[in-house]
Amino acid sequence: MITLRAFVKGLLAPLLLLWLPVFAAAAGCGASATAISQVQGEKSSSPLAGETVTVEGVITMDARHGGGFQGFYLQQPDRETDDNPQTSEALFVYTNRATGNRGERVRVSGRVKEFHGLTELTDISAIETCGKGVLPEPAPVTLPWPRGQQPEHLENMRVAVSGELTVIDHYNLDRYGELTLAAGDQIIATEILKPGQKARARHQNQERNRLLLDDVMGTRNPRPIPWPAPGLSADNSVRAGDHVSQISGILDFRFGAWRLQPESPPVFRTANPRPEVPSRSESATLRIVTLNLGNLFNGDGNGRGFPTARGAEMAAEYKQQQSRLVAALIAPNPDIIAVTEMENDGYGPESAIAGLARALGEHWRYVKASSRTGKDAIRSDLLYRQDRVTVVGKAHRPGPSSFPKPGRPPVAQLFRPAGSHETLRIIVAHLKSKACRGAKGPNRDQEDGQGCYSHSREQATRAILDWTESLPQPDNLAGTLITGDMNSYAREKPLQLMAAAGYTNAVRRFHGCTETACDHTSYRYRGRSGTLDYSLVSRGLADRLVGANVWSINAEEPKALSYQGPVPLADDKPWRSSDHNPVITDFSF
The missing domain is CATH 2.40.50.200 (Bacterial OB-fold)
Known part of the structure; x- marks a missing residue:
């Protein structure tokens, strides 16, 4: 039998517990x-x-x-x-x-x-x-996280990072005031491993072992841009590969990432300085520069017609974009320039490619490959110095029946270097990107490290190889260079197909790539470095190859310095003229 006292106690107990915190x-x-x-x-x-x-x-x-x-x-x-x-x-x-x-x-x-x-x-x-009160002492932390365990046990606590960390990403620096740090540079898994479970595991391990340097702000577009202190500028910048030390503050977790809210500005050290132009050896008689232009669109060609489908949103932006691209393209002193992401607006005097040729200088001309450029907003193209090389015959592009969709038809042209009786064929390719919009069936992400549309890139590579064999083969042809943006890393299927067909990765012939060190990469994506842009040299032409480099002027630089960024930079500087680095290839004829 329940007594009245027990009943009252049972009734009041929950109320007392509810009010205990207040008491x-x-x-x-x-x-x-x-x-x-x-x-x-x-x-x-x-x-x-x-x-x-x-x-x-x-x-x-x-x-x-x-x-x-x-x-x-x-x-x-x-x-x-x-x-x-x-x-x-x-x-x-x-x-x-x-x-x-x-x-x-x-x-x-x-x-x-x-x-x-x-x-x-x-x-x-x-x-x-x-x-x-007495501030608690900072807990020492290191990257990678010990035993691969996320630092949940230190959430919101004062910490001090031991040693130096490496800047691996600055994409959100101007938008959110963030820099992504790691124990060292992180290399795209499929740059060094074949697609598959090992590549996927490496990718996931990289993702776990990162730390964002934040700015204790919850607003977008902080001004000044906080890092490096007192603020990012053309003369106080930070490149991927630079080092950061004396990092201490609160270990925070927001928006799916571990981040450090600093108590005082950390120390930045230049460990990846802006490089000089790669030197041209005395034996090199032909230099080719390959660059993804980052969507070069010129409005109507007369200073109007902005914004366009891509690229600059106003005439002033286009002028700066073009000027900085010219600075990047001219500095290596090339004889031929191979480009991707050129506006597909014909070859008339008001076209984007005609404007670029005029800006390059009086000796520059462009290849008029006007047929079969496809319906994409962008295309691949070739420009050349008429005083150094001669165009031989007409340009070629594959027809719709011999090149799969989606894709941008490549362009091929024969050139003869001055003083030589031999020719070489240059083919400029630009395969489908890894973005997943519209991906269906085999083009969906197969979770093997290659991203979306790997099937389309493989089919396009096979088509390019078959089409190359069908082109005229003159007796004085020294060989073929396939160059451009393959949107594939070095161990992915398109590059394996090219190697099986006898094409040499020119840059890797001179600059190796290991699991811990991979210099001369052309692109950075979400904190990882890798190569999307290539010079692939056929067997006959490989004997004439005397040098190949990637000039790291763009991918390592923060996008805040781009022509659309908030940090002003002189028009005659090449830094962040695009988001891809140029590939420079030297031959001896």
Whole structure:
């Protein structure tokens, strides 16, 4: 039989539990409170999510400033930790209440919440300042993360990174104030491994072992752009491959990534300086530069017609884009230029290619391969110095029946270098990108490291090889150079097909690539370096190959320096003139 006292006790007990946090907060500083480590728990999600708790700790970083994260980081003092290495001792407190400053001890009551992977305290009902506190010592951390374990046990805590880290990505630097760091450069898996499970595992391991250097701001387009301090500029820039040290602050987790909110600016060291133009050996009689132009569109050709389908959005942008591309193309002193992502607007005097030829100088002409350019907005093209090489015969492009869709038909042209009776054939190709829009069936991502449309790229490569064999073969033909943007890394199927057909990767003949060091790559994507742009030399022509380089002027530079970026750069500078690096190939005839 239930007594009246037992009934009342049972009725009031839940109400008392509901009000306990308020009573605890009201009890004041030093009263019983929930340990922050108990709120964090040993797993990625809090065991107390949804519950209301009262905690005490020291404010280690205040992010309630304008544009900040609307809250502060609260950590248990060192003498009050639970000595469990599996639990974090810190929380993010989401509030705009102004109580408390960095270094002060505060008592806070609120509801525990998981916010996209970040354990935080929200719906704050009370904050009380408890006087001056003692900041906990930063925990030492290293990359890669020890034993491959994500640092959940350090979430929201003060940390200090040991040694130097390497900048591997700056794509979001001007938009979000972020730099991606790692223990060293990360190489695209299929640049060194065949597509498959090993490549996929390497990719995933790279993704896990990164740290974003953030700016304690929750707003877009921070100005000045924070890194390197006091702000990014043409003369104070950062390249992929540069090193960062003295990194300390709060280890935060936001938007699916571990990031460091710094207490003071870290130190940047130039470890990958802007390179000089690759020298041309005395034996080289023919130099070819290959470059993806990054969508060169010239409006109507008379300073109007902007924005266009791609590229510059106004005439002033186009002028700067073209000027910087010219600086990049002319500096190596080439005889022939092979380009991709040229506007497919014909070959008349107002076309984009005619404008580029005029900007290159009086000796420059372009190959008029006007038929069969396809319906894509961009195409591949060739330009040449008429005082150094002679065009032999007409240009060729494959017909629709011999080149698969989707794709951009390649262009082929015979050239004879000055002083030589021999010719070489140059074919400029640009295969389908890895973007997944519209991908169906075998063109969907097969999760082997090759991305979407790998089937289309393989079919296009086979078609190019077959078409090459069908072209006229004059007696004085020294060989064939297939160059351009293959949108495939070195161990992927298109490059394997080219190698099987007897084509040599010119750059890799002179510059090797290992699992830990792979110089002379042409592209960076989401923090990984690899090669998309190639010079592939046929057997007969390989004997005349005397040099090949990738000039790293673009992919390593932040896009904030591009012609559409917020950081001004002189028009006669080649840096970030495109997002691909040019490939420079030298022959002796």
